[in-house]
Amino acid sequence: MTDIQRNLSVNKSRLWNMHLEMAKIGPGVAGGNNRQALTDDDRMGRDLFKTWCEAADMTVSIDTMGNMFARRAGTNQTLPPVLAGSHLDTQPTGGRFDGVFGVLAALEAVQTMNDLGIKTERPIEIVNWTNEEGSRFGPPMMGSAVFAGALSEAEAKATKDQDGFTMGEALKEIDYVGKEPTQSRPVHAFIECHIEQGPFLEREDKAIGVVTGVQAMRWYKARVLGEARHAGTTPPSSRKDALTAAAKLVLKIDAIMQHRGDAGRCTVGIFQAFPGSPNVCPDRVEFTVDMRNPTSEELNKMDREFRRAAEDLYIDTGCGVEIEEIWFSEPVHFDQTCIDAIRRGANEHGHPWRDIMSGAGHDAVNMARIAPSAMIFIPCKDGISHNEAEYSSPEAIAAGADVLLSTLLDLAGPTT
Ligand code: HGY
Ligand code: MN
Ligand code: MN
Helix, strand or coil, X not given: CCHHHCCCCCCHHHHHHHHHHHHCXXXXXXXXXXXXXXXXXXXXXXXXXXXXXXXXXXXXXEECCCCEEEEECXXXXXXXXXXXXXXXXXXXXXXXXXXXXXXXXXXXHHHHHHHHCCCECCCEEEEECCCCCCCCCCCCCXXXXXXXXXXXXXXXXXXXXXXXXXXXXXXXXXXXXXXXXXXXXXXXXXXXXXXXXXXXXXXXXXXEEEEEEECEEEEEEEEEECCCEECCCCCHHHCCCHHHHXXXXXXXXXXXXXXXXXCCEEECCCEEEECCCCXXXXXXXXXXXXXXXXXXHHHHHHHHHHXXXXXXXXXXXXXXXXXXXXXXXXXXXXXXXXXXXXXXXXXXXXXXXXXXXXXXXXXXXXXXXXXXXXXXXXXXXXXXXXXXXXXXXXXXXXXXXXHHXXXXXXXXXXXX
C-alpha cells in the first residue's frame, strides 16, 4: 500500500448520519430498533441500503436467500473479491448499531475510496446477510450459513416463526428472493465490523478489538410435560405441574453457568406455559436454551449436565422433559493474515487495541469456514446490546471504519 493510502480517515459525520437514517426504519419503543428479519421494516432497511450502494456506483446483486452483495469493481475483475459486511436485521428490542455498524462502516469505507479516487486491484463487495439474529426464524446467522454450506436452503426456508409463517414465505412477501444461487464462491477474505456487545474494550479504554475467534454455541428447544388439573381442587400431592417443574429445571440450567465462573453462558430467552389459564395447572411448558462456552469440550459437558438435570426432574416431579437441539456452532479461530492486517490498520491510526474472543455469534463464524475471515470490534456503552439502550459514539464508529478502510486496502491490494 502506498503511503498516501495509509492512515486514511472516513467521513465521520456521513457515517454517523447514515446510522441515524437507518435507525428511523423499524423504530423500537425506547430509542432502539425493532427491525426483525423479513418484516416490512427489514424490506425498507434493505431498500435504503441498496439506494445508498447504487449512489456509490456499486452494483447490487441478491441471492435466493435474500443476502445482498454490493460490488465495487476492481482493476482486475477476475480476482476473488474481498467481502465486508454484517446484518441489518435487529432483535425485537434491538439497538441501532448491532449489525448495522458492520454494513455501514463497509459502505463508508467504499465511499471514502470513491471520494479519494482510490482503485483496488480486487473487487470489494459489501454484504447484508439475511436473518443474522435468529429471533424470528431460528437458527441465527441463517443467510451466511446457507451461503457457506452450513445449512441447506430448503431447511432454512422451512423454518417457522411463532405465527407459523415460514422463512421462505416471509422472504417472498418482502420481495427479496434474488436470482443468484446461494452458494459459496471464491472469496479472498471476509472482514466484519461489529460493536463488542460486551464491557471489555470500554473498561480497558481500547478503541479497537482485534477479534481472534468466536466461542462455541448451542441452541435447544425444551418441553416439560405435566398434567392439566383444576387449580382449586387439586392438592399438591396429586399435581404434575409443568410450570413449577420447568422453573426448577431453569434454575439448574442457570447453575450450569454459574459454577463455570465467567467462562460459561446459559440463557432461557423464551418461556411459555400452556394452556395459559389462571385456574389450570399448566400441563406443558416450552422454552429455549442458548448455551455457550469457549471450547466444544466444555459445552458438551454443559449439555450432559442439562440432560442429567432433566432426568432427575422426572424422578423428582413425574414431569417428562423433551430436549431438541436446534443448532450447534463449533468455536471459530480467525485467519492470521486478516488479523495482522487489522492490527496494522489499528496501529497506523494510533488506535489502542487488544485481541479479543467474541462471546456473540456473527456471520463471520460461517464465512470463516470457507474464506480467511476476521472481525473488528469497537466498544459500546456499558457493554449493553440486544437492548434498545445500546450505544456507540460517532468517534468510536469512525475509528472502526478507519481500521476497516486500511484493512480493505491492505487485502484488496491497491493498484500500482
Ligand atoms: O446470538 C448472537 O450471538 C448474535 O448476536 N446474534
Ligand atoms: Mn450482530
Ligand atoms: Mn445481535
